[in-house]
Amino acid sequence: MANYKDLADLIFPHINNTIEDLEKRYPERNLKEGAEVTRFAPSPTGFLHTGSLFTCLVSSRFAKQSGGVFYIRLEDTDTKREIEGSGASLVEQLSVFDIIPDEGYISDEKEIGSYGPYKQSDRKELYEIVIKHLIEIGRAYPCFCSAEELAELRKEQEAKKEIPGYYGKYAKYRDFPIDDAIAKIKNGDPYIIRFKSMGDHNNKISFHDEIKGDLELTQNDQDIVILKGDGLPTYHFAHLVDDHFMRTTVVTRGEEWLSSLPIHLELFDTLGFKRPRYAHLPVIMKVEDGIRRKLSKRKDPEAAVSYFLEQGYPKYGFIEYLLTIANSNYEAWRDENLDKDFYDFKLSFDKMGVDGALFDIAKVANISKERMAYKKAEDLALEVKTWAKTYDKSFYDRIINNEKQFIDILNIDRQKEKPRKDYAKYSDIYPVIAFFYDDVYKAIDKTNLEWNPAMDKETIKEVLSGYSKSIDLSLDEENWFNSLKEYGKAYGFAADKKEWKANKEAFKGHSGDIAEMLRIALTGRKNSPNLYFIIHILGVSKVEERIQEIIKNI
Ligand code: GLU
Numbered sequence: 094m095a096n097y098k099d100l101a102d103l104i105f106p107h108i109n110n111t112i113e114d115l116e117k118r119y120p121e122r123n124l125k126e127g128a129e130v131t132r133f134a135p136s137p138t139g140f141l142h143t144g145s146l147f148t149c150l151v152s153s154r155f156a157k158q159s160g161g162v163f164y165i166r167l168e169d170t171d172t173k174r175e176i177e178g179s180g181a182s183l184v185e186q187l188s189v190f191d192i193i194p195d196e197g198y199i200s201d202e203k204e205i206g207s208y209g210p211y212k213q214s215d216r217k218e219l220y221e222i223v224i225k226h227l228i229e230i231g232r233a234y235p236c237f238c239s240a241e242e243l244a245e246l247r248k249e250q251e252a253k254k255e256i257p258g259y260y261g262k263y264a265k266y267r268d269f270p271i272d273d274a275i276a277k278i279k280n281g282d283p284y285i286i287r288f289k290s291m292g293d294h295n296n297k298i299s300f301h302d303e304i305k306g307d308l309e310l311t312q313n314d315q316d317i318v319i320l321k322g323d324g325l326p327t328y329h330f331a332h333l334v335d336d337h338f339m340r341t342t343v344v345t346r347g348e349e350w351l352s353s354l355p356i357h358l359e360l361f362d363t364l365g366f367k368r369p370r371y372a373h374l375p376v377i378m379k380v381e382d383g384i385r386r387k388l389s390k391r392k393d394p395e396a397a398v399s400y401f402l403e404q405g406y407p408k409y410g411f412i413e414y415l416l417t418i419a420n421s422n423y424e425a426w427r428d429e430n431l432d433k434d435f436y437d438f439k440l441s442f443d444k445m446g447v448d449g450a451l452f453d454i455a456k457v458a459n460i461s462k463e464r465m466a467y468k469k470a471e472d473l474a475l476e477v478k479t480w481a482k483t484y485d486k487s488f489y490d491r492i493i494n495n496e497k498q499f500i501d502i503l504n505i506d507r508q509k510e511k512p513r514k515d516y517a518k519y520s521d522i523y524p525v526i527a528f529f530y531d532d533v534y535k536a537i538d539k540t541n542l543e544w545n546p547a548m549d550k551e552t553i554k555e556v557l558s559g560y561s562k563s564i565d566l567s568l569d570e571e572n573w574f575n576s577l578k579e580y581g582k583a584y585g586f587a588a589d590k591k592e593w594k595a596n597k598e599a600f601k602g603h604s605g606d607i608a609e610m611l612r613i614a615l616t617g618r619k620n621s622p623n624l625y626f627i628i629h630i631l632g633v634s635k636v637e638e639r640i641q642e643i644i645k646n647i
Pocket residue numbers: 133134135136168328332345346347350
C-alpha cells in the first residue's frame with residue numbers, strides 16, 4: 094500500500110528541497126524593533142485602480158515610517174486575466190506618486206532584493222515544496238472532479254439549501270484511497286490539488302485585525318484549491334507562502350479579503366508558519382442615487398489613477414486626499430503643519446475608518462487648489478510643463494516657447510499672504526490664460542464682446558485709445574490703480590463707485606468701468622486674472638496693439 098510520501102513523490106518527483114531549506118534561504122530579516130515589512134501585491138490585470146493606490150500608499154507609509162521594508166510582489170497566477178505589460182506599468186505609475194519600493198518586482202526584466210523572485214509565476218518551486226509537504230502530511234490531496242461534476246455538486250447543495258462548496262462529505266476525493274489516486278495520476282487523469290481543511294463551519298474563531306479590531310469569524314471548512322490545473326497556485330495559497338518567506342510583518346490589503354481570512358489562518362497554522370498581522374483597509378466607495386457602491390472600473394472614470402494624471406491633478410493633491418481617507422486626524426494635522434512634508438505625518442491603524450471610505454472628487458480638487466496656490470511659480474511651471482508634455486502637446490509648445498512669460502503668468506496674485514486659488518488641476522490653467530497668446534487673442538470675435546450696455550461705444554473707443562500712453566510700468570499695484578482713477582477722471586469718470594453712486598448724473602461711470610473696458614479689450618473677457626499684471630506681462634506695445642485692434646471692431 095502506498096503512503097502520502099509516495100503520492101507526493103509521484104506528483105512532485107523533481108522537488109527535493111524542503112520547507113527547512115526555504116527557511117534557510119529566506120532568513121528572518123534583521124530589522125530594528127518595530128520595523129514593519131509591508132507589501133503591495135497587485136495582479137497585472139490592467140490599470141492602477143484608485144483603491145490600489147490607496148492600499149499601496151498605506152502599505153508603503155507603514156514600512157517607511159517604521160524604518161522597515163516595502164516591497165512589490167506581482168501576483169500573476171491568474172493567467173486568463175493578465176494583461177501584458179501591465180505589471181511594469183503599475184510600478185511606473187506608482188513612481189509618478191513617488192512610491193518607490195525598497196525591494197521587489199520592478200519589471201519583467203528587473204527586480205531588487207534577496208527575498209525574490211518577486212513574481213509569483215517565477216516562484217513555482219517554492220509553492221511545490223510547500224504543497225509537497227502538505228501532501229506528505231496528509232493535508233493536501235489531488236482532486237479529479239471535472240467542471241461538470243462541480244456544477245452538479247453546486248446544484249445539489251442549492252436544492253438542499255446547504256452551504257455551497259467543496260467540503261466535508263461533499264469533498265469527493267478528500268478520503269480517496271492513495272493507491273487509487275496514484276493509479277489515476279499514472280493513467281493521466283487531470284487533477285488539481287486541494288487543501289484538506291480540518292475546520293468546521295459551526296465553529297467561530299477569534300481574530301484581531303489591526304484596523305477592524307477584534308473579530309469573530311466562521312472557521313474555514315472548505316477544501317480550497319491550492320494548485321490549479323495549469324500548475325500555478327491560487328491566490329489563497331500563494332500569497333501566504335510569499336508573505337511568510339518574504340517575511341511580511343503586516344499584510345495590508347483591501348477588506349474584500351476579510352471573508353477568506355479563515356482559510357489563510359488555517360493554512361498558516363497547518364504549516365506552522367507564524368501568522369503576520371493583518372490590516373484590512375476600507376474599500377473606496379461612491380454614492381450613486383443614494384446607494385453606496387464600490388468604485389467601479391467600468392462606470393467611474395475616477396476609479397483609474399490615470400484619470401487624475403490625465404486631468405493634471407497634482408500628485409501631492411491626490412496623495413494628500415488619500416491620506417485624509419486613510420486617517421481621520423490627517424486634516425487637523427495638516428492645518429497645523431502647513432510647512433511640513435505630508436509624509437511627516439505618521440499614519441496609524443487605529444485612526445483608520447472601519448467602513449468603506451466615500452470617494453469625493455470635489456475634495457481632491459479643493460486640496461489640490463490649496464496646495465497649488467502656495468507653490469512657487471517656478472515650481473508650478475515645471476509641474477505643468479511636465480504634465481503638458483504628455484497630456485497637452487500644444488500647451489507644452491506654448492510653455493517652452495516662452496517659459497519666463499509662463500512663470501510670470503503663474504505668478505499673478507501668487508506672492509501674497511492669501512494667494513488666489515484658481516487652479517485645481519493643470520488642465521484648468523490654459524483656458525484661463527490662453528488670451529495671453531497672440532494667436533488665441535486674434536481669433537477672439539471682437540464684434541461680440543460683453544461691453545457694458547450702459548456705456549456708449551464712442552466713450553469706450555475714446556477711453557481705450559489714449560490709455561497705452563498713460564501706462565507707467567514702474568508703479569506698484571496700488572499706485573497703478575490710482576493712476577487709472579486719474580486717467581478716468583479726464584474722461585468724466587468718478588474715482589470710485591461710491592462717488593459715482595452719489596451723483597450718477599455728473600459722471601459717465603467710475604474707475605471700475607474703465608478697468609472693465611481695459612480687461613475686455615486686452616483679454617476678450619469680463620473675467621480674467623489681475624489686470625495690473627496682465628498689462629505688465631503684455632507690455633506697453635502689445636497693450637497698444639490689442640487696443641487698436643479692438644477699436645477697429647467697436
Ligand atoms: N493580488 C491581490 C489583488 O490584487 C492582492 C491581495 C493582497 O494584497 O494580498 O487583489
